[in-house]
Amino acid sequence: MGSREPDNKETSMGNVPTLAFAVIRRLARQSTAFSLLLLLAIALLPGPSRADRADSYPDRPIKIIVPFPAGGPTDVAARLIAHSLSSTLGQNVVVENITGAGGRIGAKAAAGASPDGYTLLLGGTNVNAMFGVLYNNLSFDAIHSFIPVAAICVDSMVLAVSPHVPATTVGELVEYAKANPGKLKYGAPPGIYTHLAGEFFKVKTGTDILFVPYKGAAPAITDVLGGHIDMVFNAKSALLTLIQEGKLRGLAVTSQARWPELPGTPTMNEVGVLGFPKEVWFGLLVPAGTSDVIVEKLNHAVNDGLRSADVRASLAKLGVEPKIGAPTDFEAALAEQVHDWKAVVEATGIKLE
Numbered sequence: 001m002g003s004r005e006p007d008n009k010e011t012s013m014g015n016v017p018t019l020a021f022a023v024i025r026r027l028a029r030q031s032t033a034f035s036l037l038l039l040l041a042i043a044l045l046p047g048p049s050r051a052d053r054a055d056s057y058p059d060r061p062i063k064i065i066v067p068f069p070a071g072g073p074t075d076v077a078a079r080l081i082a083h084s085l086s087s088t089l090g091q092n093v094v095v096e097n098i099t100g101a102g103g104r105i106g107a108k109a110a111a112g113a114s115p116d117g118y119t120l121l122l123g124g125t126n127v128n129a130m131f132g133v134l135y136n137n138l139s140f141d142a143i144h145s146f147i148p149v150a151a152i153c154v155d156s157m158v159l160a161v162s163p164h165v166p167a168t169t170v171g172e173l174v175e176y177a178k179a180n181p182g183k184l185k186y187g188a189p190p191g192i193y194t195h196l197a198g199e200f201f202k203v204k205t206g207t208d209i210l211f212v213p214y215k216g217a218a219p220a221i222t223d224v225l226g227g228h229i230d231m232v233f234n235a236k237s238a239l240l241t242l243i244q245e246g247k248l249r250g251l252a253v254t255s256q257a258r259w260p261e262l263p264g265t266p267t268m269n270e271v272g273v274l275g276f277p278k279e280v281w282f283g284l285l286v287p288a289g290t291s292d293v294i295v296e297k298l299n300h301a302v303n304d305g306l307r308s309a310d311v312r313a314s315l316a317k318l319g320v321e322p323k324i325g326a327p328t329d330f331e332a333a334l335a336e337q338v339h340d341w342k343a344v345v346e347a348t349g350i351k352l353e
Contacts, residue, residue, distance in 0.1 A: 054293035057117050061092040064120045064284070065113075067106025067127060068189065069099050071218030073235040077152050077282040078122040080314055084305030089297075095122075099215055102191035102352075103127055104138070111145035115289035117298065121146060124281040126192040129337035133345050134191055135352050143338070146285035148330040149295055150302035151323035153315055155235040155280040156255035157197055158265070160248040165230050170251050170271040173231075174205045181208035185229040187220035189213065191352050193280055194220075196341065197233035197254070199348040204273045224248065235280055237318040254278060261319055275347070277340040281323075283330050299327050 062085070066078045075097065082093040098106035107127050113119035121127070123146070131142035159170070165184070167173035177184050188194035190213045202209050212229055214220040217238055224232045225247055232239070236253075240261055243250040250265045254276040258267060268276045284302060286295060305311050306322045315322050323329075345351070 054117075054291040057291075057294050057297060058089055058091045060118065061094060062089070062118050062120065064093060064095050064122055065106050065110045066095055066097045066122045067099065067103035067110075068097065069216030069218050070097050072216045072221075073155060073238045073280075074122055074124075074126060074282065075216075075218075076237055076318065080311065081122075081152050081284065081302060081305060084308065084311050085298075085301050088301040088304050102189050102195075104131065104135070104191070107131065107142070108140050110285075111140040111287060113287050115287040115291075117286060117290055117294035119287065120149070120298070121285045122282065123285050124151070124283045124334070125277075125337050125341070126194075126280070128285065129281070129334050130192060130196070130341050130345075133338060133342040134196070134350065137353060143334065145288055147288055147290055147295055148327050148334060149284040149286055150299045150327065151281055151283040151325060151330040151333060152302065152306070153237075153282050153318075153320040153322050155237050155282065155320045156253060156259075156278060157193070157233050157235055157276075157280060158239050158243070158253045158259075158262075159197075159201065159231065159233055159251045159268075160224070160239050160243060161231040161251060162224050162227055162229075163246070163249055164227055165249070167251070168249065170205075170266075170268075170273065173251060174207055177205070177207040177209055182210055184231060185210045185212050186231045186233070187212040187214050187223055187229045188233065189216055189220070193277075193341070194233045194235075196344050196348060196350065197276065198231075199350055200276065200344050201233070201273065203348055204275065235320075237320050240319045259319065275343070277337070277344065279337075281330075281333050281337060283323075295327055 064078050064082055066075050068074045078095045082095050085093040098109050107121060110119060110121035128142050131138055161167060167176050186198045186209055188198055194217060198211060217234055220232055221238060223229045239248060242248045250262055252266055252268050252271050253259055254268050256278050258265060303324045306324050312322060
């Protein structure tokens with residue numbers, strides 16, 4: 001039979017001295033109360049510091065939450081950057097669509113996630129710049145619950161109609177809408193830029209156009225293609241190809257200048273519908289409290305991806321402009337977007353619960 005080594009030869013654990021740990025073990029054998037003491041002592045052993053965890057980041061897969069259904073502009077931006085981040089960081093980066101309540105369910109899930117860099121939000125104009133000015137009693141702060149990491153791209157909108165609509169210009173559309181109040185229908189997820197754009201257009205043109213709510217941009221676009229609704233406002237990245245193929249008719253863009261890809265389509269300013277915000281931003285954010293080290297690592301990884309030929313070619317195909325910059329640049333852009341969309345909310349009088 002082998003002999004048991006004496007207790008006083010126990011090795012130390014962490015920073016607990018050898019003798020003290022041996023005494024705790026003996027007492028723990030004699031009393032339940034001291035068993036609890038043992039558990040407490042072990043729990044107080046030092047683990048990896050926050051700095052250590054940040055330095056080793058990432059050591060497991062990363063999740064990007066998209067608060068809208070697959071196929072829309074937000075989802076497209078997320079999947080594009082996820083592939084790039086996976087290559088740069090050496091970890092799988094997966095996209096999870098958490099939909100519902102106009103994007104608030106997914107955004108709330110991201111806001112409440114652990115601030116460890118493993119849960120990101122694909123947000124920007126449609127979530128972070130708009131929710132705070134649009135919703136009463138929002139259960140999270142659309143700005144302060146997050147830290148901006150990096151912008152991905154800047155987009156703009158276009159008003160597009162189904163080919164069955166008897167209008168080839170904004171003027172003809174307004175004339176038809178006024179002659180047929182309530183007949184035309186447009187679709188969008190409630191509470192994001194595509195919804196407010198439609199309402200702003202109605203206010204500016206004095207038209208009565210019915211709003212049809214959708215869970216995301218993709219199903220609204222599907223229905224306008226199928227003739228179930230008549231018109232949509234949406235991003236260039238979502239509608240450009242459909243307009244170029246003649247499946248939809250673009251009437252006006254919200255950008256400062258005409259799109260090079262659609263030189264015959266005027267801007268809203270040119271047709272006399274003034275005051276539209278010119279840009280739509282997409283970017284990544286993390287929950288408040290995330291380490292600055294992790295934020296910087298993610299920012300550099302996003303920017304490295306945006307410099308790559310493959311990513312730039314993909315963005316060019318969508319017709320959107322990549323935005324390389326620091327977290328503070330994205331933060332400043334969101335602040336400007338809050339200002340612009342607050343003016344739209346005030347003009348339309350829309351406030352949502």
